[in-house]
Amino acid sequence: MVVRAGLILALVFVLSGCGGGEKKKERPVPAVGFIIVTPTAVPMATTLGGRTVAFASSEVRxxxxxxxxxxxxxxxxxxxxxxxxxxxDQSLYRAAVNLAEANLLSAQSTAEAAATRAERLRPLAKLEAVSQQEYTDASAQARQTAAAVAQARAQLETARINLRFTTxxxxxxxxxxxxxxxxxxxxxxxxxxPLAVIQQLDPIFVDVQESSADLLSLRRALASGGAQAGSTRVRLKLEDGSDYPLTGTVQFSEMLVNEATGTVTLRVRFPNPEGFLLPGMFVQATFDESINPSAYLVPQQAVQRDFGGSSFVYVVGPGNKAVRRKIETARTRGADWIVTAGLKPGDRVIIQGTANLKQGAPIRPVPASTPERIAPGGGTPAGAGR
Structure with missing residues (x-):
């Protein structure tokens, strides 16, 4: 009986030890860093490929x-x-000038004689000392010789021009x-x-091609007020990846679409005082084609993509829960994405701690600029910011 009582007492102690253990720790709510987004006017930079073209080109002929x-x-x-x-060689053309000068002198002499004879016959015709027909013939002869002088003078001028063309x-x-x-x-x-070709390189043109579809979208956005006209100043990147130090200006766009490529040519004018740019070089031209007056700048690390390729971010929702928000991105600007749709002013976009976020998951939001805090004992609390 004593042994049986000891076993029962030992079992009671074991059961009481198991029941008095520590409770399982709950998983802490993850902290995330957020930024508050506001709409801003963002230049929409466009980069187009093109080639340099001489400002003027002339064949020497x-x-x-x-x-x-x-x-x-x-x-x-x-x-x-x-x-x-x-x-x-001027030999033949100089001789032609001499011949033309001699012909002109001969025609002038003949014209002077014919004009003198007509003048002498005029009073005699009035007195009927000579026939009227004789005076008429003399007058006509004077006019013919005057015309011959004009022809000889034109031939002399032609000969002199040809002589000048020998240079x-x-x-x-x-x-x-x-x-x-x-x-x-x-x-x-x-x-x-041709004998040679001359090209004027300062200034110089850069012809770039833009998709007609992109140009049409831009014009619709400008017409509807969804975008504002950008700057015509153009920056240039050369074939080796370096930047050209001077900026250019958009001159015009052609009113014809290339049927083979579906593009429209834009012509940009660049100063080229050192002759650094040569015709035929391939370059990349970048300019602010338009300005989006209500875009959002979101750091690239905050933007994710699903299996369908759609972009989304997580925002801080009601009750401090993560809310997945689908967005539309146009392009990047530095370290940010330019978001054109899906956000509204005041949204708190999560940019830190997004790795394991899920829709509706509880979070502890802190500003992204919050400094990191070290917990007592060397641990890092889950609410650390950047």
């Missing part, structure tokens, strides 16, 4: 036929408008390329190839 006697420029150098570039000048100021014809080559006014 001969206007007379002859043999090139001299080249008077340095290939690749800067030439000024009117500067002599090529000299064509081929630069039609514009700019950089000239290599000479495509050398001294001793025979050239003509109707040849296919």
């Amino acid at each position: 001969p206007q007379v036929t002859g043999v090139i006697r001299a080249r008077r420029f340095v290939e690749g150098g800067l030439v000024r408008q009117g500067q002599p570039l090529f000299e064509i 081929v000048p630069a039609p514009i100021t700019g950089r000239i390329g290599r000479a495509l014809f050398t001294s001793g080559a025979l050239v003509s006014a109707n040849q296919v190839e």
Whole structure:
């Protein structure tokens, strides 16, 4: 009996020990950092690819036929408008000028004689000393010889122009390329190839292509008041990834859509005093095409995407519970997403502690700027902010 009583007492002690253990700790409410969003005017930057185009380009062509006697420029150098570039043999054209001058003198002599005869016959015709027909013929002859003088003078002017064309000048100021014809080559006014090509590089154009659909959306947004016109100042990124130090200005957009690519060409003008930009370079042009007057800037770490690709954020809802909110993002600006729909002024968007959040989960919101606090004993409380 004593042994049986001892066993019962021991069992009671064991059961009482199990019942007096500590209760299971409840999981603490996670702390999250939030920011309060407000609408702001955000420039909508657009980056478009394009190529540089010379401001002006002119082919140097001969206007007379002859043999090139001299080249008077340095290939690749800067030439000024009117500067002599090529000299064509002048022999035939100088002789043509001399012939035209002689013909003019002959025509002038004949005209003077005919005019003098007509003047002498006029009073005699009034006195009927000569027939009226004779005077009429003399007057007509005087007018014909005067016309011959005008023709000879025009032929002389043509000969002088052709003589002047034997010196081929630069039609514009700019950089000239290599000479495509050398001294001793025979050239003509109707040849296919030019003698050289001159390109004006300061300023220089950049032609960029924008989707016609994007341009149409922009115009609708501007018309409805959903966007404001942006700046025409353009920044340029070069082929090696470096930034061009000078800014350009949008000049115009073409009124024609390329049927093959569905794009519209925008022309941008850039200063190029050092000649750093050369025609044909591929560049990236960035400019503020429009301004969204009521967009929200949300840090990129707060924006998540579901399996369908839709963007969403978590906001602090009633009763300090996480609420999933679907949003629309246009593009990034620095470290932020530009949110155009899905938020309203005063929303508390969670940007920290979003890894394990679920819809309706209880949270303890603190401002994202709250400094981190270390709990006694070295632990970090769940409410730590940034």
